[in-house]
Amino acid sequence: MLPTRDEMRRAQEARHGAALQEKFSAAAVAVCGLGGLGSNLAVALARAGIGKLILIDFDRVDVTNLHRQQYKAAQVGRYKTDALAENLREIAPYVELEPHCVRMTEENAAGLLREADVVCEAFDDAGCKAMLAGAVLERMPEKYLVAASGMAGLGSANEIRTRRLTDRFYLCGDGISDVEEAGGLFSSRVMLCAAHQAHAVLRILAGESDV
Amino acid sequence: MVRINGENMDMAGKTVAEYLAESRYDLKRVAVERNGRIVPRAEYGETVLADGDCVEVVGFVGGG
Structure with a gap:
């Protein structure tokens, strides 16, 4: 038996406080890229009771994703938007999901992100990260951007941090560990960075603007 | 002096494009x-x- 919507809401209120839960439930957050960062931070945000998650990715689940991304072996080959939506509905059945199975570009970004209060940049490609940062920060001044750069390798967990670069631009990661040079990606360190991003989102929604 | 990514640098008078x-x-x-605001990409060449000034250049690296 699934808990009812009211039961889940009351449980969230008991943990987060009713006033804060109201803010979380009223928010729409976009997750751009559903890989190691995006799939993990989407799980954290769904559990927190964010009202609406906009999930954007064009790719399919690959066997090489399973070591760090929130998919199951049986989901290999499926679109990440479909697979993650399925997993999130199992965890948090009353979160509203808006999946878009599409490659994000400078041209379609504004339309995809229209309803988002906070945009999470969770791509793996550095050029895509910069493209989205430019699109949001230059042309969507009412939205917050929580981006990530530098979480590859087996470096110290304590190097992953959150910085606030402008009043609406937060950046998580160690800033330097490039996947091309750092020797791969490890679930724990990628999840740390995703957790930093999810936590930044919750703090922004709570009105705690400092990092 | 211009403070760029935490270091004082002798870059006053140069444009953002020149520094990059x-x-x-x-x-x-x-x-x-720059000073708490994003410099639009199209303005790198004209932003002196x-x-x-306090500047932060984010050079994104891959991985996610």
Whole structure:
């Protein structure tokens, strides 16, 4: 038996406080890229009771994703938007999901992100990260951007941090560990960075603007 | 002096575009913040760094 919507809401209120839960439930957050960062931070945000998650990715689940991304072996080959939506509905059945199975570009970004209060940049490609940062920060001044750069390798967990670069631009990661040079990606360190991003989102929604 | 990524540098009078080129940043992978505001990409060439400016250049790296 699934808990009812009211039961889940009351449980969230008991943990987060009713006033804060109201803010979380009223928010729409976009997750751009559903890989190691995006799939993990989407799980954290769904559990927190964010009202609406906009999930954007064009790719399919690959066997090489399973070591760090929130998919199951049986989901290999499926679109990440479909697979993650399925997993999130199992965890948090009353979160509203808006999946878009599409490659994000400078041209379609504004339309995809229209309803988002906070945009999470969770791509793996550095050029895509910069493209989205430019699109949001230059042309969507009412939205917050929580981006990530530098979480590859087996470096110290304590190097992953959150910085606030402008009043609406937060950046998580160690800033330097490039996947091309750092020797791969490890679930724990990628999840740390995703957790930093999810936590930044919750703090922004709570009105705690400092990092 | 201009404070760039936490270091004082003798860059007053140069444009953002000149600084990025000298420092060999890949323009397709950066975001530039100056005194708390984002510098739009189209304005790198005309944005002149001034004494006392505080600049942060984010050079995005891959992985996610």
